[in-house]
Amino acid sequence: GQQVMQIPQYQHVQEGEDFTTYCNSSTTLSNIQWYKQRPGGHPVFLIQLVKSGEVKKQKRLTFQFGEAKKNSSLHITATQTTDVGTYFCAGLTSGTYKYIFGTGTRLKVLA
């Protein structure tokens, strides 16, 4: 079945440093979504990427979808303490309606 892996599993950064998490799928994806989950909270939708090679930006966050549509990345520039949480990707395999979540990257930001 479809598997979606994320690396790293954990990341501790000093406030102001950059952060990147990578998402890799075992199958080609129709689209990919990114989410943020604060401790004790529910996932919050950040963005959807659909096109091969697509790049989208939201303030300090940059999202990229790979050319082969099997991988994606989320880059945060100049992290802030408000960026703390776990970041998940979720991919949709072509021909299905199953959105499979990645394993997540837990980000800690040290002030």
Add this chain to the structure above:
Amino acid sequence: NAGVTQTPKFQVLKTGQSMTLQCAQDMNHEYMSWYRQDPGMGLRLIHYSVGAGITDQGEVPNGYNVSRSTTEDFPLRLLSAAPSQTSVYFCASSYRGQGPSTFGSGTRLTVV
């Protein structure tokens, strides 16, 4: 406020008991799904629905049933609770063609 409403927020069950987790949305979203999240883990898809009357299995469907008689409601039934079903359950909804865009606040279930 518009969104996804899950009830109850907390539940303790004894092994073998059955119960229904409720999920309702008021955004006229076609797509609804149930996920479980174990401590320190990602979300695993249990069941999903692309519209009223249509449901399908996700990654971990065993021990759970769903139905979708209306667009708004998507209840999840635990048939005979087991300790392995101790988890936090999230319901989510979205327009078809989008990934889950709105999540409920979750139901924290403990099976003893």
